[in-house]
Amino acid sequence: MTAPRDKFGRPIVVVTGMGVITSLGAGKADNWAKLTAGESGIRTLSRFPIEGLKTTMAGTIDFIPVEPFSSVGLSERLAVLAMEEAIGQAGIGGKGDFPGPLFLAVPPVEIEWPQREELAKGFGTTDFSYDDLLAVCGGGKFGTYHHRFQMGSVADYLAATFGTKGSPISLSTACASGATAIQLGVEAIRRGETDAALCAGTEASVNQEGLVRFSLLSALSTQNVPPQAASKPFSKNRDGFVMAEGAGALVLESYEAATARGAAILGVIAGCGELTDSFHRTRSSPDGKPIIGCMLKTLSDAGMTPEQIDHINAHGTATPENDKMEYQTTSTVFGERARQIPVTSNKSMVGHTISAAGAVEAVFSLLTLEHQRIPPTINYEIPDPTIQFDVVGNKARDARVTAVMSNSFGFGGQNASLILTREPA
């Protein structure tokens, strides 16, 4: 039997349950089948009018009804589904009684347009001020809007539903949020605070203003036709990311607790790392040092060397800047091996699930370890010659995979990486 502690004397943190939902479908089985078949979940938007938009496609989840619709309501529903699957697989705790804390990566919440419009409908006049809105917002008629649009409302609902312990954490590190949620769980278990943690990321920000915001920052692909071909990580003709919705959830446990209850171990979170970039609000430091440092910290946290990593689940957003920086920094850390390690970007198929991405891609990385098969990066027709990764282009590849590095980089200088392995080291 392997010692329950890692080489640094810390409790080993394992994964005993996983759940995922993306634009490809609900659940691990459906997602894995479509992911390895190279299918795209990106489609032309039907949720709202697309007139006047530069980007008209996204990886929306339209097969989960939410009434009345709100982005925050959908993000909550997606998290519920991913968590049900994860907790079900782990077989941990009782119904509504998860024996540990909740760490939830969730988009910042605010009042949304449909609700704002609902409020404005009450006026007989067509010339009202914001003060007029304020004058009619109270009295209980819109009381549910208060709860719905609290920043903590999604985590609060999840804590009540799944019976997680203590104060639920809602966090944002932008596009690295999902990885941060996992890191917080790993740290709590390593500190001995808990034997188990529920870590998840959820995202459902494809609404009009959400899309416009990223569009105004010129971050989104505008290659709308056909939508399935829009997300082109590592391709020369990539032109931005594709917004997407989804959720990923992981049940983390100490190795000791998991084995004591006879749980199946799906993988190990061997290392986590993060390092802030102070260069610019949306751009990486040109020398890539913060990202390089992030990867090195993660290797060091795992007690591993670059030689031991045999697959990289890239951030791979398909923005011109990200993919270039990711190659530049990875090649600094991995040297020649940067061209030999198979690299893939799940975002080519599911799009960029923003707050959820780190968690969704951790689930996919663990499935890669389980199946010894790497999902492809689709739309890889015109490789960018300056990015000399061994991209798993267009077709899934069988490979011996023992340790995956999964990277997440976000606005605000947020960099986070995870190393996932099949077995405790």
Place this chain on the structure above:
Amino acid sequence: MSGTPALRAEPAEVWITGIGLATSLGEGLDANWDALNAGRINVDEKSFAPYVVHPWTQVNLDTQIPKKGDQRQMEAWQRIGTYAAGLALESAGVKGNKEILGRMDMVIAAGGGERDIRVDTTILNAQAKGNAAPGFLNERLMSDLRPTLFLAQLSNLLAGNIAIVHGVCGTSRTFMGEEVAGVDATRIALARIAAGQSDIALIGGSHNGERKDLMLLYGFGDYNLKDKFAPVWERAEHPGFALGSAGAFLVIESKEHALARGAKPFARLTRVVSDRSPRRKTGEITASLRNLWSGLGELRDGEAIFTGATGAEPVTSEERVFLGEHSGYAVRSTGTRFGHTLDTQFALGLGLAALSISRGSLFPPGDSSGVEIEMSKPPSQIVVVATGHWRGEGMALVEAVS
């Protein structure tokens, strides 16, 4: 209940070595301390009437945010926070110390999204006039929103701006979730240092209460204090909170780390606990506070409690029941003096607690309700309380360094 772990035989002792306050009472420790002792409250009943606010004291932003370009990239809540964070770094003596800042961890509690009220109102009016053709909203948003406004709204961009302006670039995590987010950010920063996962951290938050979009959000639940200011303990007939504007940041570090660099502590941050009471029945909030109190460790009678009680009901009444069970403690309400600053209120309470301990006295009671009693001896323990207006309860124990 979530609490700081005692996982090692000797977890690291954690000190508060820097405090940055930029509030409605002024900028810096002396200005806030003097105003508190003079019983001064900065409240504005007119500008947002009928809503009452505690407006920010304008400062020369250039002293902490030297580049105008940086100031322009932020909305007020981020400017307030970036400014206060700079004060905290200065107070801790680490401002500009690249070696330390490069490995300093940040755990920040943030809300987000100052909206462009003018754009929102124009769009809603046009829609009401029947101009709402398909794509109308798209077109208006595409043409009316300032391209970088989103970055001034994103919750994690407060931390992002602090990294850019002050070079705090070890790690950066942003917790959201109103009052208790401030507690949990502190709890986890403390737990990491105590366990040796971190040596030094910047914690805190900032809030701009002079925002009609927030008045709308809290107005949905009838939480806003209207018409006339009253101390938090005298609002039972007229409940609600007055939004406040404030930035409050603290530098916390292990005792070893502080000693090694010759830093002096304001106080010790001993323990932080938080919980989520389901609040289905009357009494659950009081019970949650009792439970948290029992998790703080050894408490001595005759000390002090700094609470962020909001003035909203029924939560404030439930908290008063709890406070009534500790009537020997000198209670001080930050809500009366600074208004309600949501995710920032807990850091504000911590900063004032550490300041009071370091100055060896408490500022005087803020009203005649009897909840706040005089304290004649120097405080050596102060419990900081946060009871969320809707969800979440938390406490911290701040102590004199022995």
